[in-house]
Amino acid sequence: MAKEIHDMRTAIRGIGTVGGFGCGADKLHQALVSGQSTPKKIRVKANGREIDMPVFLCDTTALAGFVDKRALRRVDHYSSMAVLGSYLALEDAGMLQNNRQRLAVVIATGYGPTRTTFSFLDSMLADGDTCASPTLFSNSVHNAAAAHVSILLKASGPNLTVSQFELSVPSALLSACQWLEDRQIDAVLFGGVDEYSDVLGYSWQRFFGSTQNTCIEPLNWGLQSAIAGEGSAFFLLTRNDGDQPKYGFITDIQTSHIANGGPDIAGEAVLFLGADGHKLCGPLYSHHISEGTHAASYTPLYGSFPVNTAFDMAIAALSLKENKIFATPGCRPNKSGLRISHIEQDLESKSIACLKFGCNGEFGMVMLAAE
Amino acid sequence: MNHNTPIAVTGIGCLCAAGQNLEQCMDSLFAGRQPSAPPTRFSSSHPVRYPVFEIPDAFTFIGNDKKSEILRTARLAVTAAGEALRDAGWSRAMMQAKRMGVCIGTTVGSAMNNEGFYRDLRRGRHPQMNAVTRFLNSNPAQVIAREFGLTGPCQTVVNACSSGTDAIGLGAFWIRSGICDAVVAGGADELCRVTYNGFISLMIADESLCRPFDAHRKGLNLGEGAAVLVLESEELCRARKQPARARALSYGAACDAYHLTAPAPDGSGLKQALSAALTASKKTAADIGFINAHGTGTPDNDRVESKVLHEMLPGVPFLSTKGYTGHTLGAAGAIEAAFTVACLEAQKIPPSAGFTTLDPELPWPPVQHETDLNGSLAISQSLAFGGNNAVLVFGKGDT
Amino acid sequence: MEEYKKMNTNAKLKDIIIEELNLEDLTPEEIDDDAPLFGEGLGLDSLDAVELVVQVQKHFGVEIKNMEEGRFAFRSINSLGDFIEERIAA
Numbered sequence: 001m002a003k004e005i006h007d008m009r010t011a012i013r014g015i016g017t018v019g020g021f022g023c024g025a026d027k028l029h030q031a032l033v034s035g036q037s038t039p040k041k042i043r044v045k046a047n048g049r050e051i052d053m054p055v056f057l058c059d060t061t062a063l064a065g066f067v068d069k070r071a072l073r074r075v076d077h078y079s080s081m082a083v084l085g086s087y088l089a090l091e092d093a094g095m096l097q098n099n100r101q102r103l104a105v106v107i108a109t110g111y112g113p114t115r116t117t118f119s120f121l122d123s124m125l126a127d128g129d130t131c132a133s134p135t136l137f138s139n140s141v142h143n144a145a146a147a148h149v150s151i152l153l154k155a156s157g158p159n160l161t162v163s164q165f166e167l168s169v170p171s172a173l174l175s176a177c178q179w180l181e182d183r184q185i186d187a188v189l190f191g192g193v194d195e196y197s198d199v200l201g202y203s204w205q206r207f208f209g210s211t212q213n214t215c216i217e218p219l220n221w222g223l224q225s226a227i228a229g230e231g232s233a234f235f236l237l238t239r240n241d242g243d244q245p246k247y248g249f250i251t252d253i254q255t256s257h258i259a260n261g262g263p264d265i266a267g268e269a270v271l272f273l274g275a276d277g278h279k280l281c282g283p284l285y286s287h288h289i290s291e292g293t294h295a296a297s298y299t300p301l302y303g304s305f306p307v308n309t310a311f312d313m314a315i316a317a318l319s320l321k322e323n324k325i326f327a328t329p330g331c332r333p334n335k336s337g338l339r340i341s342h343i344e345q346d347l348e349s350k351s352i353a354c355l356k357f358g359c360n361g362e363f364g365m366v367m368l369a370a371e
Numbered sequence: 372m373n374h375n376t377p378i379a380v381t382g383i384g385c386l387c388a389a390g391q392n393l394e395q396c397m398d399s400l401f402a403g404r405q406p407s408a409p410p411t412r413f414s415s416s417h418p419v420r421y422p423v424f425e426i427p428d429a430f431t432f433i434g435n436d437k438k439s440e441i442l443r444t445a446r447l448a449v450t451a452a453g454e455a456l457r458d459a460g461w462s463r464a465m466m467q468a469k470r471m472g473v474c475i476g477t478t479v480g481s482a483m484n485n486e487g488f489y490r491d492l493r494r495g496r497h498p499q500m501n502a503v504t505r506f507l508n509s510n511p512a513q514v515i516a517r518e519f520g521l522t523g524p525c526q527t528v529v530n531a532c533s534s535g536t537d538a539i540g541l542g543a544f545w546i547r548s549g550i551c552d553a554v555v556a557g558g559a560d561e562l563c564r565v566t567y568n569g570f571i572s573l574m575i576a577d578e579s580l581c582r583p584f585d586a587h588r589k590g591l592n593l594g595e596g597a598a599v600l601v602l603e604s605e606e607l608c609r610a611r612k613q614p615a616r617a618r619a620l621s622y623g624a625a626c627d628a629y630h631l632t633a634p635a636p637d638g639s640g641l642k643q644a645l646s647a648a649l650t651a652s653k654k655t656a657a658d659i660g661f662i663n664a665h666g667t668g669t670p671d672n673d674r675v676e677s678k679v680l681h682e683m684l685p686g687v688p689f690l691s692t693k694g695y696t697g698h699t700l701g702a703a704g705a706i707e708a709a710f711t712v713a714c715l716e717a718q719k720i721p722p723s724a725g726f727t728t729l730d731p732e733l734p735w736p737p738v739q740h741e742t743d744l745n746g747s748l749a750i751s752q753s754l755a756f757g758g759n760n761a762v763l764v765f766g767k768g769d770t
Numbered sequence: 771m772e773e774y775k776k777m778n779t780n781a782k783l784k785d786i787i788i789e790e791l792n793l794e795d796l797t798p799e800e801i802d803d804d805a806p807l808f809g810e811g812l813g814l815d816s817l818d819a820v821e822l823v824v825q826v827q828k829h830f831g832v833e834i835k836n837m838e839e840g841r842f843a844f845r846s847i848n849s850l851g852d853f854i855e856e857r858i859a860a
Binding site: 140156165207257360 | 417482510628
């Protein structure tokens with residue numbers, strides 16, 4: 001099992017979220033309280049027919065409130081979500097005016113800028129190799145988002161982008177915390193970002209077929225109920241300075257594979273499950289979490305994509321700040337055997353574990369606590 | 372352990388156009404071989420056939436995943452990891468008994484850009500989905516972890532051209548903080564038609580062999596390859612009675628925060644990264660024997676890099692090895708770290724390939740002849756799209 | 771390409787610059803035919819320069835071989851228009 005990182009707590013000072021529920025922590029909070037978040041419909045052609053697929057899409061027009069439009073002319077949707085999440089997190093931390101020479105930018109992405117990756121291929125396939133677009137090419141490298149964040153914020157600390165599907169967030173977060181421990185920098189903008197693209201929608205139809213569900217049922221382990229989503233969730237992190245940060249601390253990060261044993265779940269932590277309605281992964285949760293464990297799942301509010309652990313972390317941060325567990329949204333009775341709250345209640349345990357399994361058995365767990 | 376504890380490098384694996392293992396690569400460098408040619412595995416409708424540095428198809432692939440099921444980049448990564456682990460004397464049983472992590476840099480290895488699949492999709496055909504499945508099974512760090520049954524942290528770094536350098540630095544952090552006992556750290560990238568066309572569109576590829584730091588340099592040549600270093604704590608290394616081939620002393624990184632593709636003209640990010648690495652290693656410029664520079668052969672990179680080196684490390688010999696290997700993108704930093712360690716062992720460096728004439732704009736030329744080393748430390752550095760700058764400081768080992 | 775054939779080269783170039791370099795806040799009237807495209811004037815940069823090379827290839831079939839040629843052609847809309855028309859006529 002992973003050891004604790006020298007018992008060094010990483011302080012969470014600001015959060016910024018952009019998702020299908022809207023933009024900003026307020027909108028996330030509203031969705032958590034109401035239990036409502038409605039995906040849009042996207043027309044997808046596959047398997048010889050056209051269907052309207054539900055997708056949790058993001059709107060980044062709020063970015064205009066932070067950055068001049070001309071400065072955004074080469075920033076695509078993937079990078080826009082990251083830039084917006086970053087500004088929101090900095091604003092929430094009250095650090096928009098701070099010098100950023102010692103600010104690192106660490107980004108996790110499951111698939112990278114897929115729309116631009118395929119737009120670059122379009123430019124070659126449509127008009128020939130000599131018409132391949134250099135602007136699209138330079139935006140199709142996975143670290144483009146981190147680059148745009150650094151350029152627009154003038155953040156000259158180290159930059160890191162990590163991409164490994166469902167484990168991207170815990171892996172990148174480990175390095176974010178280690179940069180702080182190393183002391184070359186004093187703060188990290190850490191976030192997860194993934195975007196929806198037509199190719200993803202097409203692939204979903206081919207792999208999963210079209211489902212009739214209108215919301216994700218994360219605890220219905222055997223059901224394919226996933227709904228595609230996209231978004232960014234960013235955090236302003238610093239070392240533990242001895243004060244009480246707004247959203248508490250990251251206290252541990254575990255990454256491993258079920259071949260080496262299941263996750264080491266501390267008895268008193270509430271589990272936030274990154275289960276997002278993929279039936280291939282569902283059994284991994286049911287096999288490795290004891291019956292009666294206090295758990296919640298919020299994926300129905302923002303959708304299914306590899307970096308959703310970052311959203312669970314944002315919700316955990318809000319939970320720690322308000323000392324409560326928001327109700328798990330859901331449209332059917334809970335047959336999971338886990339102790340799930342369908343109404344808001346006090347956070348008795350003071351610590352939360354955000355757990356995500358990848359379909360090949362790898363898993364990541366991020367622990368957060370108030371103190 | 373604190374943040375500048377030396378980490379032992381106990382094994383190295385390296386393959387690229389220069390050779391199928393580290394020894395072959397170093398022979399090739401010191402023999403002055405520059406094995407570039409127009410690409411053979413793909414074609415392009417550009418009128419010019421830009422030279423690339425390809426690995427011949429029959430390279431020795433090791434691994435349990437069937438060749439067709441994982442992409443070339445992941446296969447290169449596994450092969451380099453295999454060589455490194457053998458070199459370091461790690462058996463599979465030992466790997467599984469200890470916590471060994473894997474940290475690999477890549478660019479092409481994380482890109483879903485299968486043209487055949489996408490072309491069919493665009494045309495409304497019903498393509499096979501195995502291109503997507505193969506992509507999902509080919510994340511380089513995950514493939515290595517799976518192949519060798521590794522139980523430590525797993526990370527794929529996608530920092531463009533500094534990925535390999537970053538992966539080694541980040542892997543060393545894991546050991547210093549006690550998260551794992553050893554790390555397989557490096558980078559891998561295959562030559563790919565999409566990337567080839569992308570770099571040509573940016574007008575930074577040379578139609579002939581690249582000439583890093585030369586007055587007449589016109590751009591880079593792409594290459595492919597992989598390199599892996601086995602990193603472990605001094606205690607583990609001593610307990611295993613395994614000599615260290617080198618020591619990773621420190622890692623510094625910073626971002627220019629300037630432009631998506633061009634380096635900051637004042638080299639601010641590279642200066643910050645060099646400064647951080649030297650400070651963390653508790654060494655000064657006077658201690659450094661040589662620098663393996665990024666040296667791609669593009670007008671901008673070489674101008675900025677040589678000015679910064681002259682300012683911060685005046686008089687320290689430097690070279691680019693990209694004239695021997697091409698620019699291997701995510702693998703570059705790792706391949707160059709491997710070369711740096713090998714040069715420290717041999718106590719000599721080859722000439723900077725492709726250099727003949729000093730550019731009046733550049734303050735100092737790279738080494739032009741095989742040169743004996745003065746000093747037991749070296750720097751390997753990389754600059755990347757997006758403005759990343761990454762610097763590793765290595766010290767001589769026990770070999 | 772069809773709809774462009776009727777417009778003159780300079781007008782076409784302005785549309786391409788606005789559209790393909792994402793300068794949507796600009797109108798063609800605001801782009802002076804003699805103003806520098808790079809540095810001051812429009813303030814385009816090195817990435818715009820290589821993108822413009824590709825757009826000129828795509829819309830006019832004219833190749834700009836390297837950035838020495840590019841720097842010469844890209845001094846202004848007028849110089850680029852002249853460059854293109856010379857190459858087409860040749």
